[in-house]
Amino acid sequence: MRIVIQLFNRREMKMRKQDVSPAVIKRLPRYYRYLENLMEEGTERVSSEQLSGIMKITASQMRQDLNQFGGFGHQGYGYNVTRLHDEIGKILNINRVNNLIIIGAGNFGKCLATYSGFQNYGFHISAIFDKDPDVVGTDINGLTVLPMEKMEEVVREHNIHIAALCIPKSDVQEVADKLIEIGVKGLWNFAAVDLNVPDDVVVENTFLSESLMCLCYGIGENGEH
């Protein structure tokens, strides 16, 4: 009977997606990565002290993070490494194949299309698009670059939820609007422009120049910290 009550409470503790802070979400892939390392080393069980120690956060911070999704540890036992890894995978929705498309077959789009690291996490690049007729039809890593007009067809056929935007700033809002219209829910934006999107669309900005500026801030005025 006690167990049932506990499970019920755990469920109750689980927070609604929109209440989880971006900082906690950003830590989830890190937990996942460290748990993967532990699995590779053959570790079956880990205490919150051990795991948080490797991750250089406090054990209390870690418990607080994981409690937002309903816990997963047992008092005195700690965490089952494989189970926690799989649970975090489920929370991140990477426990399945996620098809994505790339818009823009320029330098950066090509780079993403040939990056192999995504496959390990179930990400699959279904197609790459470009508006330049000279680029359309060329081959990138086994994918034929498609014209923008084909976007809708591919999104519907391959059940695409994610698009990476590797296009110039001037085009990005218009293309984002079109993608949203045809059902894309997640935009990975590499053009340094803040997109206007409806509430049910998620944007992840990866602005390389801005990362470099933050680094430059950190190294200080004379290149010294």
Next chain:
Amino acid sequence: MRIVIQLFNRREMKMRKQDVSPAVIKRLPRYYRYLENLMEEGTERVSSEQLSGIMKITASQMRQDLNQFGGFGHQGYGYNVTRLHDEIGKILNINRVNNLIIIGAGNFGKCLATYSGFQNYGFHISAIFDKDPDVVGTDINGLTVLPMEKMEEVVREHNIHIAALCIPKSDVQEVADKLIEIGVKGLWNFAAVDLNVPDDVVVENTFLSESLMCLCYGIGENGEH
């Protein structure tokens, strides 16, 4: 006399670098970008309400951010766009040429080496290195790929403070240690490994797979938010 006191107080208000939160630092390039847009439009003066409105933060948040660096606005006048832009550029240390090197001439290293967006902010790629003898000597965007043994010489000669690490996970800590030893103060790390570095070295992590995981979390279980 009043002005002198005010200037003095402003200085006193300025926070030490290590006390500024990462969230505030991450907003600085965004302020810079929006001010750049305003300059391009010919806007000379902006109120905190207007600027924060465009940036979709509160005016109070914005004033609080800028006060950490000593203010820059005038009651009733707002901000001089060009001056604020230049001041933020100085805070970010991008008001000068920043030389950087790229370690790893694989897919991603090549992509960074051919990316033109950095030049607008005074970033200059001085050299690119690889450990593969078959890659050394090849040309990427006008740069000849150098062997790792040349790293020290180039860092000293070109006064390099920043290195972008585009190498496999297994090599990244060892290469980071070497770079730190020869005087590099800022590491832009693309290998999904948390680096151990001394306190006077800054690391900026750009982990593409983890950004994609956060996006996948956002789109939800059925690809719906």
